[in-house]
Amino acid sequence: MTDASAKNRRIVLICSGVVLGMTGLSFAAVPLYDMFCKATGFGGTPMVGTAGASRVIDRTIAVRFDANVSPALGWRFDAEQTEITARVGETQTVFYKITNTSSRPATGIATYNVQPSQAAAHFVKIQCFCFTENTLQPGESIEAPVVFYIDPEIEANRELASLKSITLSYTYFPSKSGQPVAESKGDAAKSSL
Structure with a gap:
């Protein structure tokens, strides 16, 4: 060669x-x-924890809960409380109610985001229904908890020193095999009829 x-x-x-x-x-x-x-916590993704914070401090932050549903799913999805005042480091539990208002069984999966995105690194979820498929029969309702705390390390972040509120936003989408299914224009037209 x-x-x-x-x-x-x-x-x-x-x-x-x-x-x-x-x-x-x-x-x-x-x-x-x-x-x-x-x-x-990059891109508004909350941290995932296995236990509560090691300390609670006196600072409080309002936490707002936003619930959205893709029109193709045919579900009603609401937080039982739209806002709470949380002490930093204190474990909180908030429930969402999910109801299938359609006439057929449907499977959905929720995605989430935290705003402002800089706060996501300090928003720690211990238990969440996100990224878990739920199949609901027509008229069936379930309650789904979110257990979380705001990490006391938020005090060390000067950018967040004046932070007064955080929004936890969920959106439910139709799902198949554990993945959200993109909504087609035809599905959107059918769901608006």
Whole structure:
């Protein structure tokens, strides 16, 4: 084999390796990004905790609860309380009521966000119904709890020193196999009839 063909072969192998590596990274990007957001609170993703805060401080912050439903789902979704005043570090529980108002069984999944997004790194959910499929029969209702606290480390964040309120927003979408299903224009037209 000549030097030129050996060099060309090495270049082909390197390029093939780069293509395979990039393909593998593209499949891993979504789960890796999700783990990154949960670990850092990036992009309004609340932190996930397993137990309450180690301390409670005197600062209070209003927490607002927003509930939205895709028109294609045919559900009613409301927070039982639209706002509470929470002491920083104190574990809170708020319930949402979900009702299938359609005439057919439906499966939905909720996504969430925290605003302002800088506060997400300090909003710690201990229990949540988000990203869990729920199938409701026609007329069936369930109550779903959210257990959370605001991390006392928020005091160390100068950007959030004047923060008075946080909004926890959920949106329910139709789902299939644990993933939200995109709504087509035809579905939106049917649901508005």
